Amino acid sequence: MTRVLAIALTVLVSVPQPAAAYLKFGVNVGGRQVTLKWAQTPVRYFVSARSSVPGVTVSDFEGAVARAFARWEAVPTSSIAYTYGGLTVARPGEDDGSSTLGFESHPELDRVLASTSFIVDRATGALVESDIFFNSTFTWSISANGESGKFDLESIALHEIGHFSGLGHSALGETELRDGGGRRVLGAEAVMFPIAFAAGSIASRTLKADDIAGISDLYPTGDFSQRGSMSGRVTKNGQGILGAHVITFDQATGELVAGFTLTSRGEFSIAGLSPGPKVVRVEPLDDADIDSFFDVSQNVDADFRVLLFNRLIAVPHGGDSGSVELQVVAK
Amino acid sequence: MRSSRVMWCAAVFMVLSGSPASAQTDLPGRIEVSVGAQWLGETALGSKDANLTTPTGGALRLFSTSTSLAGVSGLEARAGVHVWHRVHAEAFGSFSKPPLNTSVANDYESSPSTTASETIKQYIVGGSAVWYLPQSPGSRFFPFASGSVAYLRQLHESDTLASTGRLYELGGGIKYLLRSQATGLKGAGVRGDVRVQLWKHGVAFDEGLQSRPTVVGAFFVRF
Numbered sequence: 001m002t003r004v005l006a007i008a009l010t011v012l013v014s015v016p017q018p019a020a021a022y023l024k025f026g027v028n029v030g031g032r033q034v035t036l037k038w039a040q041t042p043v044r045y046f047v048s049a050r051s052s053v054p055g056v057t058v059s060d061f062e063g064a065v066a067r068a069f070a071r072w073e074a075v076p077t078s079s080i081a082y083t084y085g086g087l088t089v090a091r092p093g094e095d096d097g098s099s100t101l102g103f104e105s106h107p108e109l110d111r112v113l114a115s116t117s118f119i120v121d122r123a124t125g126a127l128v129e130s131d132i133f134f135n136s137t138f139t140w141s142i143s144a145n146g147e148s149g150k151f152d153l154e155s156i157a158l159h160e161i162g163h164f165s166g167l168g169h170s171a172l173g174e175t176e177l178r179d180g181g182g183r184r185v186l187g188a189e190a191v192m193f194p195i196a197f198a199a200g201s202i203a204s205r206t207l208k209a210d211d212i213a214g215i216s217d218l219y220p221t222g223d224f225s226q227r228g229s230m231s232g233r234v235t236k237n238g239q240g241i242l243g244a245h246v247i248t249f250d251q252a253t254g255e256l257v258a259g260f261t262l263t264s265r266g267e268f269s270i271a272g273l274s275p276g277p278k279v280v281r282v283e284p285l286d287d288a289d290i291d292s293f294f295d296v297s298q299n300v301d302a303d304f305r306v307l308l309f310n311r312l313i314a315v316p317h318g319g320d321s322g323s324v325e326l327q328v329v330a331k
Numbered sequence: 332m333r334s335s336r337v338m339w340c341a342a343v344f345m346v347l348s349g350s351p352a353s354a355q356t357d358l359p360g361r362i363e364v365s366v367g368a369q370w371l372g373e374t375a376l377g378s379k380d381a382n383l384t385t386p387t388g389g390a391l392r393l394f395s396t397s398t399s400l401a402g403v404s405g406l407e408a409r410a411g412v413h414v415w416h417r418v419h420a421e422a423f424g425s426f427s428k429p430p431l432n433t434s435v436a437n438d439y440e441s442s443p444s445t446t447a448s449e450t451i452k453q454y455i456v457g458g459s460a461v462w463y464l465p466q467s468p469g470s471r472f473f474p475f476a477s478g479s480v481a482y483l484r485q486l487h488e489s490d491t492l493a494s495t496g497r498l499y500e501l502g503g504g505i506k507y508l509l510r511s512q513a514t515g516l517k518g519a520g521v522r523g524d525v526r527v528q529l530w531k532h533g534v535a536f537d538e539g540l541q542s543r544p545t546v547v548g549a550f551f552v553r554f
Contacts, residue, residue, distance in 0.1 A: 174383060174393070187382075187383030187384055187390075189393075200386075203384050203385065247381075249381040249393075249396070251433065251536050252536040254379055276492070277433075277449060277534070279394075279433055280447075281393070281435075281438075305442065307442065308394065308443070310446065310447055311447055311448060312447045312448060314488060317492070319491055321491075
């Protein structure tokens, strides 16, 4: 077994060769890519008995993470389920076979609100353990309406539990550079966007269509088979490009669901789409560090202009749109 | 519910016209077959923004869309039979390929606006009640009013996704008898219709009632 560290929100996430859209994580097992997920559900989790910070008791912590787990469980097209194992003396990050959530102090990680780490079975690629720590260096809130200057524990837990379940980051968001460094989120349409909303916001307590598509793709129920998919290639000068962000928009539902091109041929596949015609937009990764999504060794191409595709792409019930070629041009 | 309302409107129209209940038309024969061209007007299907959620729970527009089913010409065929007094019943089918156009604009990163399109294959199959208005004795012109209920099937460009709905037509027109004879083919002429089509569902993006004008020109024969 090996521990794969994924630091989430605000900065880096290590994504060892992404396997498909949203992103899902992929692991290399015997030379083949396997999607990282739990082999069995419900997934048992524990809360560290040391999980308290000023303004958040252990009981508050249990309540906030329970609400966040419940939101993922409530997705009707996903079978993911969790069960609470109770308090534990273990701490997040310990290789003890138990998935533990709790506060830890990491002042050296001054942009990391929380992080999720995994233990993966190298033989099967299945998740064995996943721990989440919330950085107690920051100030936290469990207030129903949020508190100015404090990060909303439930919102951050919702994001981390997405990682805990096997989801990577989504790039559905827009940011601007801050004077003091880093980026400020102007808007996001996925809980799995890698950068958190500013302290005080509770706008990330609700799963979006992109999150729902992602978790359903990992743990589908029978209903998910009625959703459709879109696949194709993004090319520049006739060559496929890696790391292009492909956004689909459904005018009937208002849903935005996105994915990436994940091969050097520029191939993408986005599952979990509502049937119907889609508007397609392709953009380079420029609203977060590229290594929030891809391994730095990969040749991600961010040198192209945003494309609003001039065709509507019909996504069928329970099927694929057929291959679509999206041609972008260099900036 | 909708179909009964359409029929009710047609019935009221017949009563208000005050024609003798026993009157028949001077059109020769009982059965009519027509084939012609139709023009369907443009229908706006609505606008919607692709929004991101802001930290305060508001909306940040990524881009805006506005969609319409463009005007198009098509084919229509009808077969009718005299059923009662001045009332004829018709079965009909039509085919057209209207473009579904979505204007995509106001991109957050200032990407040039575009129109994203696909071509819809549109099939309509239904039945009509045609009521002939009184005409001058010996006239070759036969004005009529009509109401229809139909099944709408719209097939997207990839032929993998169909949208269906129910469609209603209200309108009227006039037939002009070019020739008539006592035996065999008893008559032939031309027909012009102006109608309003109303439908729900199909490629529409909401539950509202969509509408468009329709104009048809056809050639008919009577047996």
